[in-house]
Structure formats: structure tokens, C-alpha cells
Amino acid sequence: MCPIIRRTSTYRYTVIRMAFDIEKLLRDEVRDLPIYSPGKSPEEIARELCIEDCIKMASNENPLGPSPKAMEAMAQALSTVNIYPDGDSYTLRQALADKLGLRPECLMVSHGVDEALDLMAYAFLSRDDEMVVGEPTFTSYELAARTMGALVRRVPLKDYCQDIPGMLDAVNEKTAMMVLCSPLNPTGTAVSRTELELVLNSLPENKILIFDEAYIEYATDPGLPHALEYLKDYPGLVITRTFSKIYGLAGLRVGYAICSPEVRGALEKVKLPFNVNRLGQVAALASLEDEEHVRRSREENERGKQRIYRLLEELGLEYVPTQANFILVNNGNYADLFDRLLRRGVIVRAGEPLGIPGHIRITVGDEHQNDRLEQALRAIVAEG
Ligand SMILES: Cc1ncc(COP(=O)(O)O)c(C=O)c1O
Structure with missing residues (x-):
């Protein structure tokens, strides 16, 4: 109950109580949504x-913390935080494109990979859709999908690895998206080149594959795929990466999605106008240069x-x-x-x-x- 005070005559005020039932207001999808638990500080x-x-x-x-170059860049940018950031993260996008050998139209810079996942869900998932994920996997995929009312099909891991044939079996006409996490949080195992190719070649038309490479810079196995190479042939492939891990900028929240210009165009429509803050953009740029x-x-x-x-x-x-x-x-x-x-x-x-x-x-x-x-x-x- 929420008290409301209303003036009933010149000198009189009456307290009125109005019914407020949060359960009735909530969207069905949100009512049962678990809250992300980040672990203890x-x-x-x-x-x-x-x-x-x-x-x-x-x-x-x-x-090791952030790059000293990132700290210096942030110190210099501090006096400009009264100005809104570049909503397009143009300079950072350009630098990422140069580094990765891609066109900037293939990059969407986001408020962490978490935001990129939400944007994917806002743009592509609705009530009748399904998402296929491994179980367990990073929980943000499921939270993003369920927020939009999509059904999440979880396929148990085999020997701590994502069960690729099992995940492909779970795909049906309602599937809009599959998510592979490589290296996989929480096991640290990764999807091989053969497995990625199997998924890309087996997924029916008009399905999206999110290939989350948040930890890829740490990977040492030479048998892992260069996922970027598949982008030109698979417009539904979306690779996500972050500045939160090896670049040491988790507190600033900067990630990015690498995708076809068509997918990028869709994400543009649902992102916040100024999704990545000024300090995040300059720090990410400087970190990228600090090899x-x-x-x-x-x-x-x-x-x-x-x-x-x-x-x-x-x-x-x-x-x-x-x-x-x-x-x-x-x-x-x-x-x-x-x-x-x-x-x-x-x-x-x-x-x-x-x-x-x-x-x-x-x-x-x-x-x-x-x-x-x-x-x-x-x-x-x-x-x-
Ligand atoms: C597999 C995976 N993807 C994405 C993220 C989120 O990354 P960001 O900090 O860029 O939102 C994490 C964070 O722990 C993660 O483990």
C-alpha cells in the first residue's frame, strides 16, 4: 500500500491508501525471473x-589491473565527463575494426557483453521463440532470453564440454538463437574448429549463433577456431568479446559484438543512445593499443x-x-x-x-x- 495525501479543503488533508499490487503489474516473463547473483565481495x-x-x-x-595507458587516458578524459559520450563509440569501433581486419559496420560496442546479449534478445527474441544453450553456462544468456519471454532449452554438458550434437538436436522451428560460450564459463573448456563448423553448417537458415569469446585472449589451444573467419559466410554469426577480462576494465563495462552489418543495424535500434561512457571508451581504446x-x-x-x-x-x-x-x-x-x-x-x-x-x-x-x-x-x- 502506498499512502497518498490529498487536500480535501483549505485546511484539511486526508491520507488515502491506494491498492498497489506489483504482481498484477509485472509482465509474466519478469515475475519468475531469478536475480543475477554476482558472488561475494x-x-x-x-x-x-x-x-x-x-x-x-x-x-x-x-x-594485474588495468593497463597504465588506460589509466592515463582516463585521467586526461576526466575533465570532459560533462559532455555526453560518442553514442556510436566511433573511434573505438574504428580501432577494433583495424585490429581485427573488419569493417566498422561489423562492430557494435556495448556496455559490457551483458548489454550486447540484452540487445540481441530485445531485437530477435519474442514469446514464441526458443534459445538453445549448454547447461551450465554463463547465466546472462538465459536471463536475456527469458526477459523477452523466450523459452530456453538447456542441454547438459558432456565431460564438462558443450554437447554440440545434443545442442543441434534441441534446435527446432521455434529456435531463434543458439549460444556457445568458448571458453565456457564455468568449466574453461572450449569449442573446437570442427565443432564450430558443424554448428554453422547444421543450423537451419535464419538462425542466430552467438559465439561468446569473453575469455578468448587467454586461450592457448592451437586447435581453437578463428571465429572471425566465418563471419563473411554466416550472417547469423555474432561473436561477443569484452574489455572486462584480459584488458582489466570490468568496472567500466565495455564489450562488443562482431556481426554482420544487418545484425548491427538491428542492435542499433534497441540500444540506449549513449550506451558506453566516455571513460570506458578512452580506456578501452588505450588498452587495445597496450599489447x-x-x-x-x-x-x-x-x-x-x-x-x-x-x-x-x-x-x-x-x-x-x-x-x-x-x-x-x-x-x-x-x-x-x-x-x-x-x-x-x-x-x-x-x-x-x-x-x-x-x-x-x-x-x-x-x-x-x-x-x-x-x-x-x-x-x-x-x-x-
Ligand atoms: C562467458 C562470459 N560472457 C560474458 C561475460 C560478461 O562480460 P561483460 O563484463 O563484458 O559484461 C562474462 C562475465 O563474467 C562471462 O563469463
Whole structure:
């Protein structure tokens, strides 16, 4: 109930109560929508558990931070934030196009990949449509589709990998979109060249394939596809990438979709006028040019990854070899591994909310974070 005060005579005011039933107002699609759960922050843990020196290895951020060039570019741009940003992200789009060898018409810069996914859903999904995804996978695909009332067909993973034949079997005349995540969050496995070609060649006409490569810059397997090469022959292919991961700009929210000019034109219609802020645009541009920072970030990740692999093997904990900057670990005999790490000030992601109970997902950290992880894991295993 919402009180409303109405003047009933010169000196009298009456409080009127009006019925306000949120359930009646809500769209059916939104009523049952779960809220995205981002995992715990060190501040939350400090408040809840009174642990002050927590480290976060949970959200697949770059532990080296942003490129120094990005910080400098932002410092210079600070005095211009009274001016709206370029709604078209023209300079950044041009730079991405040059780097990727594409026309700028094939690029849509967005407020993170999350926005690109929403735009895809706004533009292409409605109540009678279906989306095919792996289970588990990154949850934003499903949230975007369900917001538009589309039905999501989830196809369980096989051996921690997206089951490509199974996903193709789930396609029917109502399917508007399939989403492949490669490397896959939360397992770190990736789609091979053969698998991508199978999907592109098997999907019936007029279907969209979103190929989410948020972590692709970390991948080391030479057998992975260069998805960009398929764009010219498959106008329904949409590749998504981000500045949140290896470029270290998660807090600024900049991502992009690489697609046909036709798809881009559709996304233009539904995006906000100024979707990417000024600081984000200049920081992304400077980050793109700082290849040294990307190289260091990749090397640091590789070093940390190998170190965590060795540690897990020594402690007898099973893990999934990763193409990304996170490692999925089987809890094994330590059912409450997530909580026990948390109590030692190490925040990782619990498998349950990611749709893979019995596991934790650890973001590869810098040396200090990996030291803390090692101490905590050793102590837990020693306790039994
Ligand atoms: C697979 C995947 N895609 C997209 C995103 C979102 O990226 P952005 O920060 O650009 O919205 C994430 C974030 O964790 C992710 O794991």
C-alpha cells in the first residue's frame, strides 16, 4: 500500500491508501525471473564474517589491473565527463575494426557483453521463440532470453564440454538463437574448429549463433577456431568479446559484438543512445593499443594456472584443464570447500549457483593471491 495525501479543503488533508499490487503489474516473463547473483565481495565478507584481509578469486577479473595507458587516458578524459559520450563509440569501433581486419559496420560496442546479449534478445527474441544453450553456462544468456519471454532449452554438458550434437538436436522451428560460450564459463573448456563448423553448417537458415569469446585472449589451444573467419559466410554469426577480462576494465563495462552489418543495424535500434561512457571508451581504446599489458596478463595467467594445477595435483583435487583465467575444481572429499576457503579469507565461486554443484571455480590470481590460495588449500587438506 502506498499512502497518498490529498487536500480535501483549505485546511484539511486526508491520507488515502491506494491498492498497489506489483504482481498484477509485472509482465509474466519478469515475475519468475531469478536475480543475477554476482558472488561475494571482500566488503560483504568483512561485514558478514569479520574477516578483513579477504582476497577475491571469484569473478575472473584481471589481477594485474588495468593497463597504465588506460589509466592515463582516463585521467586526461576526466575533465570532459560533462559532455555526453560518442553514442556510436566511433573511434573505438574504428580501432577494433583495424585490429581485427573488419569493417566498422561489423562492430557494435556495448556496455559490457551483458548489454550486447540484452540487445540481441530485445531485437530477435519474442514469446514464441526458443534459445538453445549448454547447461551450465554463463547465466546472462538465459536471463536475456527469458526477459523477452523466450523459452530456453538447456542441454547438459558432456565431460564438462558443450554437447554440440545434443545442442543441434534441441534446435527446432521455434529456435531463434543458439549460444556457445568458448571458453565456457564455468568449466574453461572450449569449442573446437570442427565443432564450430558443424554448428554453422547444421543450423537451419535464419538462425542466430552467438559465439561468446569473453575469455578468448587467454586461450592457448592451437586447435581453437578463428571465429572471425566465418563471419563473411554466416550472417547469423555474432561473436561477443569484452574489455572486462584480459584488458582489466570490468568496472567500466565495455564489450562488443562482431556481426554482420544487418545484425548491427538491428542492435542499433534497441540500444540506449549513449550506451558506453566516455571513460570506458578512452580506456578501452588505450588498452587495445597496450599489447605489452595484454602479453603480461596472459603470461601471468599461464604461470598462475600451471602453479595451481601443480598444487591441485599434489593435494589430490581433480580439476578441469582450462582455456581461460579460471579453473573448475571438483570438491572431492571436501564438500564444504567453498565455505572453508571463505573462512580463510579466500573468496572463490561456489559451484551450486553456477549450476555445477560439488565444484568450486577459482579465478587464477597474481602471485600474492595464489600464495593465499595455496596456504588455505594446504591447511584444509591437512585438517582433512
Ligand atoms: C562467458 C562470459 N560472457 C560474458 C561475460 C560478461 O562480460 P561483460 O563484463 O563484458 O559484461 C562474462 C562475465 O563474467 C562471462 O563469463
